[in-house]
Amino acid sequence: MSMPALDRYLTEVRVAIDRVCLDELRRVGDCLMELWRRGGVVYAVGNGGSAALASHLACDLGKNTAADLGRGARVRGGRRLRVVGLSDNGALLTALANDLDFAEVYVEQLKPVLTDNDVVLAVSGSGTSDNVLRALRYARTVGATTVAFTGARATSAPMLDLADYALRAPAELMEQIEDFHVIFNHALAVSLRERIAESSGT
Numbered sequence: 001m002s003m004p005a006l007d008r009y010l011t012e013v014r015v016a017i018d019r020v021c022l023d024e025l026r027r028v029g030d031c032l033m034e035l036w037r038r039g040g041v042v043y044a045v046g047n048g049g050s051a052a053l054a055s056h057l058a059c060d061l062g063k064n065t066a067a068d069l070g071r072g073a074r075v076r077g078g079r080r081l082r083v084v085g086l087s088d089n090g091a092l093l094t095a096l097a098n099d100l101d102f103a104e105v106y107v108e109q110l111k112p113v114l115t116d117n118d119v120v121l122a123v124s125g126s127g128t129s130d131n132v133l134r135a136l137r138y139a140r141t142v143g144a145t146t147v148a149f150t151g152a153r154a155t156s157a158p159m160l161d162l163a164d165y166a167l168r169a170p171a172e173l174m175e176q177i178e179d180f181h182v183i184f185n186h187a188l189a190v191s192l193r194e195r196i197a198e199s200s201g202t
Helices: 005-017 022-037 049-063 088-100 131-144 154-161 174-201
Strands: 041-047 082-083 121-124 147-150 165-166
Touching: 005 049, 005 174, 022 041, 022 154, 022 165, 022 174, 041 049, 041 131, 049 082, 049 131, 088 121, 121 131, 131 147, 131 154, 147 154, 147 174, 154 165
Parallel strands: 041 082, 041 121, 121 147, 147 165
Antiparallel strands: none
8 A cells, every 4th residue: 555645745854854955054044144244135036835935034034033123113223134025016016027027027126126235035946937037147147146945856957057055955846845945944044043143242
């Protein structure tokens, strides 16, 4: 008798988690820590579940790493990691998709704001999303740093070619790739919270 789907899914995740490349995770953490030091901005992009993760990243890496969180309006804020999810503005996203092309929705949002001081963090489980790849290409023309969250599928090769740093989920099933992307997000947020607090003296 074959293993039931639920058991198989969780067994595959348990086995795959030992294949996560900690060195890659550390390098991305160092990249984001350096971004915090120089005051740059992370712009996160993705489609579908990856768009949801871009929003999740903006929440967790922004709010959950803030050393001065909750001190109120009378206290001037300290330096925070600034993260923007570019899939969050539905009006602008749909206007660009309708008036131009869905492939342009992130490039057009990046044009007025992205500098060589910033990071574009692109999420695509397959590595084939045209609008995400175009965002990475544009970031390269500006001189911004590029970070890719993708999976183990061979289709991710073009995305990896555009990434200065890459986190590859050790899985090919899309749902499991997305599971690992959430783990990467949370691991980075917890690590950066500690590092930022230490650097801020809080």
